[in-house]
Amino acid sequence: MSAEATVSAEVERLGRAPRAKRAKEQAFRSVLLLCLAVAVFALGALLLSVVVDGWGRLDDGLWRRFPSPRPLLAGARSAVFGTLWVVTLTGLLTVPIGVAAAVYLEELAPRNRWYNRLIEVNIQNLAAVPSIVYGILGLAFVVRGPLSLGRVVLAAAVILALLVLPTVIIASREALRAVPPSIRDGALALGATPLQTVGRQVLPAATPGIATGVILALSRAMGEAAPLLMVGALTFVTFNPTGLDSAFTVLPVQIFNWVSRPQEEFHVLAAAAIVMLLVLLLTMNGLAIWVRNRFRSRW
Amino acid sequence: MIVWVLFLCAALSVVTTVAIVLSLVPPTIEFFGEVSIGEFLTGTKWSPLFANPRFGVLPLVAGTAVTTVCALAVCVPIGLGSAVYLSEYARPRTRRVLKPLLELLAGIPTVVYGYFALEVVSPIVQTIWPFGDPPGAFNALSAGIVMGVMIVPTVGSLSEDAMTAVPAGLREGAYALGSTRREVATRVVVPAALSGIAASFVLAISRAVGETMIVLIAAGGQPNLAINPGEAMQTMTAFIGAAGIGDQPTGSTGYKTIFAVGSLLFVATFVMNLLSIRIVRRFREVYE
Numbered sequence: 001m002s003a004e005a006t007v008s009a010e011v012e013r014l015g016r017a018p019r020a021k022r023a024k025e026q027a028f029r030s031v032l033l034l035c036l037a038v039a040v041f042a043l044g045a046l047l048l049s050v051v052v053d054g055w056g057r058l059d060d061g062l063w064r065r066f067p068s069p070r071p072l073l074a075g076a077r078s079a080v081f082g083t084l085w086v087v088t089l090t091g092l093l094t095v096p097i098g099v100a101a102a103v104y105l106e107e108l109a110p111r112n113r114w115y116n117r118l119i120e121v122n123i124q125n126l127a128a129v130p131s132i133v134y135g136i137l138g139l140a141f142v143v144r145g146p147l148s149l150g151r152v153v154l155a156a157a158v159i160l161a162l163l164v165l166p167t168v169i170i171a172s173r174e175a176l177r178a179v180p181p182s183i184r185d186g187a188l189a190l191g192a193t194p195l196q197t198v199g200r201q202v203l204p205a206a207t208p209g210i211a212t213g214v215i216l217a218l219s220r221a222m223g224e225a226a227p228l229l230m231v232g233a234l235t236f237v238t239f240n241p242t243g244l245d246s247a248f249t250v251l252p253v254q255i256f257n258w259v260s261r262p263q264e265e266f267h268v269l270a271a272a273a274i275v276m277l278l279v280l281l282l283t284m285n286g287l288a289i290w291v292r293n294r295f296r297s298r299w
Numbered sequence: 300m301i302v303w304v305l306f307l308c309a310a311l312s313v314v315t316t317v318a319i320v321l322s323l324v325p326p327t328i329e330f331f332g333e334v335s336i337g338e339f340l341t342g343t344k345w346s347p348l349f350a351n352p353r354f355g356v357l358p359l360v361a362g363t364a365v366t367t368v369c370a371l372a373v374c375v376p377i378g379l380g381s382a383v384y385l386s387e388y389a390r391p392r393t394r395r396v397l398k399p400l401l402e403l404l405a406g407i408p409t410v411v412y413g414y415f416a417l418e419v420v421s422p423i424v425q426t427i428w429p430f431g432d433p434p435g436a437f438n439a440l441s442a443g444i445v446m447g448v449m450i451v452p453t454v455g456s457l458s459e460d461a462m463t464a465v466p467a468g469l470r471e472g473a474y475a476l477g478s479t480r481r482e483v484a485t486r487v488v489v490p491a492a493l494s495g496i497a498a499s500f501v502l503a504i505s506r507a508v509g510e511t512m513i514v515l516i517a518a519g520g521q522p523n524l525a526i527n528p529g530e531a532m533q534t535m536t537a538f539i540g541a542a543g544i545g546d547q548p549t550g551s552t553g554y555k556t557i558f559a560v561g562s563l564l565f566v567a568t569f570v571m572n573l574l575s576i577r578i579v580r581r582f583r584e585v586y587e
Contacts, residue, residue: 021479028481029388035380036397039455042448043404049419050411097308104305115310121576123312128502128572129565130509132536133319135543136561140322144549162315169312195301216406223408226511226536230543252410252512259414259516267418274411285406 050278054271062272066238067254071265076273079254081240082153082233083222083280086250089157090164090221095214097161098168099203102210105169106176107198127166134163135230143231151232154244159227164217171213175206208295215288219281225252251277323565326558333552339559345522345533347556348542358522359560362439362532366514367507369443369528370450374503377447378454379496385455386462387484398459405452413516416445421517424529434529437519443528446513450506454499461495462488494582501575505568511536535564 065075109116138159142149149155179202187197233253241248249257251273258270331339334354342355381401385394421441425433434440465488473487489496519531520541533541539557547554 025479025481028484029384032380032384032388035377036384036401039377039381039401039404039448039451040397042451043400045419046407046411046415049415053418097311100305100308101311104302104309108302108305109309119309119313122316124576125569125572126312126315128505128568128575129319130506130511130536130568132509132511132539133561133565133568136539136557137315137319137322139543140326140558141318145322165312165315169309219406223406223410225408225410226515226540229540232543232546252408255410255414256512256516259410259417267414270414271418274414277408278411281406281408 047278050271050274053268054273054275057269057272058275062269062276067236067249067257068238071263071269074258074266074269076251076254076276078237078240079249079251079273080276082237082248083250085153085241085248086156086160086228087218087222089153089244090160091214091218093157093161094165094168094217098165098214098217099172099210101165101169102172102176103198103203106173107202108194123166123169127170130226131163131224132226132230134159135227137162138227138231150245151247152245153241153248155231156228156233156248156250157244159231160221160224163224163227164221167217167220168214171217172206172210175209175213176202178209179205208291211295212288212292215284215291219284219288222284223252223277223281225250225256228253229256251280319565323558323562326555327562330552330555330559333555334559343524345538348545348553352552354556356535356560356563358524359533359535359538360563361524361526362514362518362522362537363508363534365439365526365528365532366443366446366518366534367504369440370446370507370510371500371503373444373447374450374454374507375500378451378499378503379458381451381455382458382462382496383484383489386459387480387488398456401455402452404448405456407449409449409510409512410516412445412449413442413513416441416513416517420445428529430529435519435531437517437531438529439514439518439532440528442514442516442518443507445517446507446510449510449513450503453506454503457499457502458492458496461492461499464495465491494578497582498575498578501571501578505571505575508571509536509564509568511540515540535560539564 061075063075063077063080065073066077067079068074105116105119109119111117138155141147142155142158143151147155147158149158183201183205184197187201188194192200228250233249236257237247237249255270255273255277258266258273261267339354339356341357342353343357344353344355345358346353385398385401389397417436421436421438424438424441424444425436428434469487469491470483473483478486514532514534514537518534518537520533520537521531522533522538523530525532539560542553542557545553547557
């Protein structure tokens with residue numbers, strides 16, 4: 001054996017981790033993979049269980065029939081329409097305000113002023129306030145107290161709009177930040193005012209990103225139940241909303257109502273309604289992804 | 300002029316915070332006019348809506364603590380493990396598939412998790428309970444476990460972002476000195492990303508403390524000063540939710556308890572959120 005081969009064999013031997021160490025490496029990697037597998041398994045088990053449990057009631061009666069104390073005659077029609085009303089109205093309230101706030105903070109606000117920093121920290125903080133606290137706010141100020149709207153569609157939409165506003169602002173700011181500075185510089189160099197630059201160049205360029213963020217925020221509003229319990233999404237409503245001042249219920253609250261009843265038939269109905277809610281949410285998420293991919297511009 | 304309108308929209312968030320505080324404080328002060336702060340914070344019985352009301356909030360705090368600990372026991376190891384795998388081990392293609400899948404967990408409504416806790420996890424817990432008498436259908440453990448699953452993406456995404464932000468130079472340096480993958484992950488990347496990871500844990504606690512629907516559905520409704528997660532318990536959030544459904548008349552003591560408990564909850568989560576923002580700012584390792 002040549003000296004060179006001896007040396008390279010020796011280097012190879014020294015470079016290789018000892019067996020015990022290799023086993024440890026492998027074990028560590030397996031543990032990490034197991035963590036990921038548990039999370040994915042939980043997701044799969046959840047989705048599978050609601051589909052299996054709710055299978056018997058997944059028919060058109062689910063959205064054709066109104067709630068009823070007799071489980072076999074009950075459906076979620078009023079909840080479906082209530083959800084559509086509330087979520088649409090939430091969007092109408094939160095989108096203009098959220099986008100305006102994002103434009104101000106990202107494009108126009110002087111960064112070093114204390115009040116702008118206060119607003120930023122405050123938005124981060126609001127994003128993590130528990131949703132039930134917004135419910136308390138709604139109960140004290142919107143349903144009763146200063147606004148005194150009562151337990152109606154508009155009250156629910158106001159509360160959900162405040163709830164998702166931080167999400168909309170944060171997502172819109174990210175979309176605005178992704179527009180390259182050269183676009184702004186170009187517009188400004190051609191003599192546009194800062195407002196014209198934002199309104200005619202930056203905002204249109206950021207619209208797909210903003211739309212994606214808004215859709216995701218609204219899908220959060222659609223699944224929210226806790227704050228609406230506080231503002232009284234009545235759990236037994238046998239009519240569709242007729243206006244902003246109409247009593248209402250929404251799908252998550254209807255599901256909660258059915259889950260908390262003792263009869264097994266209502267639990268099946270709850271599972272079926274969950275499948276319907278998840279399909280709605282998945283459609284919205286799919287739409288968000290489609291918007292992002294279809295309209296994304298590359299710079 | 301337009302700038303002013305835009306500014307007002309941004310300032311609305313501050314108004315919201317002020318409104319939350321204003322909605323909480325006056326009824327809370329009225330409440331403490333009727334019930335002493337000492338009784339509230341140290342009393343061991345919570346039955347505010349009964350004929351002979353008792354206002355000790357400790358059972359609700361215990362319920363919150365127990366469910367939160369159960370949730371952390373699930374979401375911290377699973378979230379962190381997933382994050383390390385995605386950031387240090389997974390190939391880009393695997394990552395592109397697995398990460399959105401993990402984040403789907405964050406998009407599922409909490410009522411759905413509540414259903415899952417009560418109908419799927421609770422029966423399993425009852426079957427495999429190793430310590431004597433199995434728990435009832437409503438127990439803190441099932442609610443806590445499912446809450447943990449819900450929070451996995453919070454821990455996972457934030458820690459993974461922090462780890463991805465660690466510059467490649469540090470990893471390459473460690474590899475050049477002969478470190479293995481595990482050593483790079485545990486002795487270089489995780490310590491370098493520690494501020495982000497710690498912030499994600501604090502945020503996880505805050506989310507667990509503030510979660511309502513899962514505990515309302517699956518943890519049972521009795522205030523219970525206990526540490527055994529197999530028992531039925533009521534958390535602060537679940538009490539607020541249950542009292543809110545009950546439509547308390549304005550001005551009644553029952554109505555004011557909502558705000559007293561709400562204040563406690565708001566202060567607790569607010570402090571934790573600020574802490575998490577602080578941790579990131581204060582202890583962030585700044586790389587070029």
